[in-house]
Amino acid sequence: MSNWSELHDAGYAAAEEGDLKRAVSFLKKAVKAAESTETNEELCQSLNCLAVCYQALGQDDDAKSMFERTIELKPETIELPAAIEALADLYAYDDDAKALELFDEAIREYVRLGENDAQIDAQNKILSIKCFSEEMAVLKERPLSKAETESFKRQADFGMEVVGLGKKGAASPQEIAQNVDSYIDSWQDEDIDISELDIMEVAKGLGALWAQQLVKEFKWEWVCLEGAGNLYAVVSKDRALIINPVYFVKSCLEMPELDCTIMLAFNMIQEGQFEEIPEGSFENVMEGVHRVVPKPGRSLSMAAGRLPE
Numbered sequence: 280m281s282n283w284s285e286l287h288d289a290g291y292a293a294a295e296e297g298d299l300k301r302a303v304s305f306l307k308k309a310v311k312a313a314e315s316t317e318t319n320e321e322l323c324q325s326l327n328c329l330a331v332c333y334q335a336l337g338q339d340d341d342a343k344s345m346f347e348r349t350i351e352l353k354p355e356t357i358e359l360p361a362a363i364e365a366l367a368d369l370y371a372y373d374d375d376a377k378a379l380e381l382f383d384e385a386i387r388e389y390v391r392l393g394e395n396d397a398q399i400d401a402q403n404k405i406l407s408i409k410c411f412s413e414e415m416a417v418l419k420e421r422p423l424s425k426a427e428t429e430s431f432k433r434q435a436d437f438g439m440e441v442v443g444l445g446k447k448g449a450a451s452p453q454e455i456a457q458n459v460d461s462y463i464d465s466w467q468d469e470d471i472d473i474s475e476l477d478i479m480e481v482a483k484g485l486g487a488l489w490a491q492q493l494v495k496e497f498k499w500e501w502v503c504l505e506g507a508g509n510l511y512a513v514v515s516k517d518r519a520l521i522i523n524p525v526y527f528v529k530s531c532l533e534m535p536e537l538d539c540t541i542m543l544a545f546n547m548i549q550e551g552q553f554e555e556i557p558e559g560s561f562e563n564v565m566e567g568v569h570r571v572v573p574k575p576g577r578s579l580s581m582a583a584g585r586l587p588e
Contacts, residue, residue, distance in 0.1 A: 283312040283321050287328070294332055302332045323349045323358040330365065339369055357397060360388035364401050375408050382408075396479050402510040403526040407563060419505040427511070431487045431501060438488030441481055452492035453545065459489045460542040463528065467535040468576065478532050486525030489541055493522065497548055517558035520548070527565045530581065538577035544568045 290305030306329040313322035330345030346369075349362035367381030382401045389398040423431070442458040444450055450458070462485065465471045473481075490513040493499040497515065504510040514521045522544075531539045544564050547553065556562045569580035 283309055283316065283318070283325070286312055287321070287325050290325070290332075291328060294328065294335075299332050299336050303329065303336070306332065319352050319354050320356055320358070323352055323354040323356065323362070326352075327358055327362055327365070330362070334365075334369070343369055355392075357389075357392060357394050360385045360392065360394070360397070360401075363388060364404075367401070367404070371404065371408065379405060379408055399526050399529065403523050406504070406510060406512070406521070406523060407566060409561075420502050421505060423501045423503060423511075427503070428501070431490070431511075434483045434487035435491045437480070438484035438486075441476075441484050442488070452496035453549075456489060456492045456545045457542050459485050459492075459528075460539055463531045463539045463541070464574065466532055467537075467539070469535075479529065482525050482529035482532055486528040489528065490522070490524040492545070493548070496545075514561065519556040519558050519560050519562060520553055520564050521561045522564050527581065534579060535576070536578045538570060538573040538580050540565065540568045540570065540580070543570060 286305050286309035290302045290309055293299075293302035293305060306325050309325040310322060310329060313325055326345045326349045330342040330349075333339075333342040333345060343366060346362040346366040349358055350366070353359060363381050364385035367378045367385060370381060371378035382405050385401045386398045386405075389395065389401070438459070439445060439455075442455075442462045444455065444458060462471075466473060466481075490499075490501065493513050494501065499513045499515055499520075502512060502514050504512060510523065511525070512521050512523045527541070531537050547568060548564070553562070553564070565581050573580065
């Protein structure tokens with residue numbers, strides 16, 4: 280085994296199997312093979328893969344070095360913003376300012392490369408850091424344009440079709456929110472056929488549909504936060520609360536172990552359990568809502584991290 284492709288694939292496969300030390304061994308060889316042929320795209324793929332393995336092994340300094348090498352090489356592929364975002368994740372533990380700078384850079388690169396959907400994770404990380412550091416005032420808020428409003432309406436209509444409600448107008452916001460929550464549970468439990476579905480399109484549809492119910496039931500509003508790479512979110516009228524619906528749905532669809540708390544959050548808002556939060560706080564609701572006893576088969580919560588068994 281000597282060519283880059285074989286070495287990289289072997290390293291990737293070992294990482295998928297959880298054999299990280301073996302993965303590192305193969306990926307180091309893949310890096311050398313790519314260096315010998317001076318193929319930046321292949322080199323950056325292996326560098327990023329190797330960095331992720333180092334990170335999983337707790338070797339954060341080594342991971343940073345690999346991501347920094349990719350950034351220095353400036354590949355004209357998604358590997359560049361992916362490396363910048365991953366490096367930002369590492370800095371987020373102890374240097375918010377550096378992390379924010381890198382997340383902003385990653386978003387700009389995603390947009391430049393036309394990878395607009397890929398920026399959603401970085402956007403939410405910016406939102407989380409700014410919420411916790413009370414820097415939300417830095418984000419410039421604007422209402423949605425007519426075209427953006429129509430786009431979210433179309434996505435919500437698609438979401439209605441996904442959950443099996445078609446264009447029925449009789450269902451209440453609470454019933455529709457419950458349908459979204461239940462559909463995500465079924466997706467996570469593999470009770471439905473998702474082979475023909477695009478995960479990002481479903482996340483957009485269900486996220487827009489859920490947001491639509493918050494707008495209808497609680498008079499929330501869609502806004503665009505321009506200081507976070509044009510992050511589209513729904514906020515309460517007094518700006519005490521904020522939800523990034525597409526990000527949360529996408530996270531649930533990608534991680535079967537993540538407890539979906541859409542209906543729980545809806546009920547808590549309805550019951551006034553967030554009324555003590557000051558206006559203008561932009562409290563990220565989904566990072567503060569979790570069950571004491573999670574749904575069966577769920578071990579993670581966006582709010583609490585790992586849940587009790």
